Amino acid sequence: MVERTVSSEFRSSEFRSVESPSAEKRILALWCPDWPATAAAIAADLPPHHPVSVLYANRVVACSAPARMAGVRRGMRKRQAQSACPEMTVVATDDHRDGRVFEPVVAVVADLVPVVEVLRPGLVVVPAGRAARYFGGEHVLAEKLIDAVAACGVEVQGGVADELFTAVLAARGGHHVPPGGDVAYLADRPVGDLAVEPSLSDPGRTELAELLRRLGITTIGAFAQMSVRDVATRFAADAVVAHRLANAAPGRPPSGQATPVDLIIEHRCDPPIDRVDSAAFLGRRLADELAGALAAASAACTRLTVEAVTERGQRHARTWRCARPLTPEATADRIRWQLEGWLTGGRPGAEDRPDSPVVMLRLEPIEVVGAGTLQYSLSGNGLPEDPEIGERARRCLVRVQGLLGGDAVQLPITSGGRGPADQITMVALGDERIPARNPAAPWPGRLPQPTPAVLVETPILVLDMTGTPVEVTGRGCFSAEPTTVQMHSAGRRRRSWELRWWAGPWPTGLDDDGAGGLIARAQVLLDDSRALLLCYRARSWVVEGVYE
Structure with a gap:
């Protein structure tokens, strides 16, 4: 494992503060900057000073600090980035690599604070109240966690606040927010920070931030001053969630709670599993079973604990938290990342590697919401995950088509015509998308814009x-x-x-x-x-x- 230097404002004396009764509900977030690039460097065993960029669709989506110093920026095309830094190593995005390499980091955090929640590879949160009292204060707890992660060769920054969203933003700057100071800390931050963390925001949050800027609302504090009634009537449903975050409204703390037994998926492995591919295959099957159980209960899972037990009784559990409901594919990915990191023992000298094959896998939805409360978009919005969303929608439509017949699922394409109905041709899914009439023809007498909704x-x-x-x-x-x-x-x-x-x-x-x-x-x-x-x-x- 490569040794990496770690620097964080969390180490400054300014972090030290007097504990208060409200510290019981404090949250500490640990954020690993540029995690996709860091994970790629660790997987390839590159030195910390070597520039690395991660590409998706021929554009840079993440780059290391040395690459940024050379002039590489997110959004650059591959050729432009290589021109700025010819010696840079370029790799493709790989969610499995990011999750697998991050598991050892989560393991060292869990060694100090047992209750750990993974928001995404590169970001974890822990409850800081009792742990801070045990170690002698929030600053001591943060120092110990940062040092533990640094031993894995990973740069990390920490942040502590009363609420989860504020703690995540504070971690990006290595800041400590005093008890009761979340609203003041958020007030002067740009409104775009509402969408800066994808694991805590809806895909449409970026559009909301852009709209607020065009309306002259440039800070989170200005948005927080709007009445919730005005926000609910003027914007989409996610804007109400963003408004609560802007006001530092109390949210759910990172802790586990019992769930109904009928929503817990438990599988006895026969024969026992000791290979990553076998565990991943079983994890996908269990993810489908969990999705079926949740669908039968008209529920969706936003926080999931995945637990594995070996023949000798060793247990390995992780809790994953998401802003949107977990799909079967997302659940299977998290099972794979967790088990692959554990079974391969990614960190040097790891003592928590499985002592025997896995005999039981357990999926426990810690937090569920109504199935209609949160929904995935079926259309793209310019984010890297959009192709996955489109592919998921296509698979759903193909399945419906198989159940109802070839012509039961049709897609609209632009066609020629004078009336609004004439300007759309419905084509069965899978057929060649040829309009019934040429849309480029003149069509005299065509209805002018706007067209009816x-x-x-x-x-x-x-x-x-x-x-x-x-x-x-x-x-x-x-x-x-x-x-x-x-x-x-x-x-x-x-x-x-x-x-x-x-x-x-x-x-x-x-x-x-x-x-x-x-x-x-x-x-x-x-x-x-x-x-x-x-x-x-x-x-x-x-x-x-x-x-x-």
């Missing part, structure tokens, strides 16, 4: 002030000035709305039903402030779209 096909009557139905004449004009629209359906009372405004009609061609009538469209604004797109065909009106 909702497409419908609802019959409706357009009436003049005398109650006579309004039609479109052969010259493309209304037969009379429309004043009312009326809609009714079988078994329901007829409803009417007055028109505040109307535009059109715009003829788009002749009806092909043999009646010789025109096809025309018009826009109307009802007295209840709804805007509709109307289409006249076969000598009758239908609501074709609703504007929102």
Whole structure:
């Protein structure tokens, strides 16, 4: 293992503070800067001064401190980064490598503080209250943890605060936040820090931070001063979570609690397992079983403990915490990272390697939420994990297609046409994406922007002030000035709305039903402030779209 120097503001005398009653709930976070690059260097046994960059899609997503000193920055293309630092080692992203190499770091932290939660490879949190009293203070605890991690050849920074989010931000600067000082510490930080840690934020948090900046809200303190009602009505659901973080609202401390027995997955290994590939294969199967149990309970897991027991009774457990529910794939990955790091004994002189083959694996969801509370996005947002999200969505659609038939799952593609419905062609999943009409054609009479947000096909009557139905004449004009629209359906009372405004009609061609009538469209604004797109065909009106 490579020896690495460690520096942190946590070692300064400024960190020392007087303990208070609120210290019981304090949280200490340990953050390893540039962990993907550090893990790649450790796996390749490179010296600490050697520059390393990690690439995804031909762009730098992480780089070591020596690479940054040479001018390499995140987001650079591979050729540009190599031009700035020709001697730099370039590796591809590898989540399994990051997780496997991080397990020895978690192990040394767990040697000092048994309750450890892994937010992601490169970031762990521990409850600092009782541990600080045992070691003689938060500064002593932090020093011991930093020294223990440094013995693994890993640079680390620590931060202590009352709340998890504040502690993670403090760790990035090596700061100590005094008890009760979370709000003051967060107040002057840029609003972009709400999305700086992916393990504690929703994928849409970056867009929220950008929107807040455009609105003139540039600091977390300014966002915290907004009322929760305004935040909930103006922004998405994740903004309420971000608002709680900005106000340092009490959250869940890093601790384990009992869960219902029917949600705990326990498997006896027969024969016992002593190989990483066998454990990973079984872990994926157990992850699917856990997902099925959670789905049956209409729940999702955001905090999971993975425990392995050997033939001689040795136990190895880790708790993983996530901002979003764990998918079966994410659960299987965490099982693999944990067991691979443990079974291979990644740290020098490790005494906690398994003393015998593994005979039992246990998955215990420590914290669950409603299945609809947190959801994954099905579309990309520019983050490195987007291809995985898209691939997961595709697999789900393929499975549905296999259950319901080939034409049951269709994808929309842009097509040519004059009306909004004509501009979309539905193609079965797996078929060649060829539109029914050429979207690059001129299409005279095409509906101008904006297009309706909702497409419908609802019959409706357009009436003049005398109650006579309004039609479109052969010259493309209304037969009379429309004043009312009326809609009714079988078994329901007829409803009417007055028109505040109307535009059109715009003829788009002749009806092909043999009646010789025109096809025309018009826009109307009802007295209840709804805007509709109307289409006249076969000598009758239908609501074709609703504007929102």
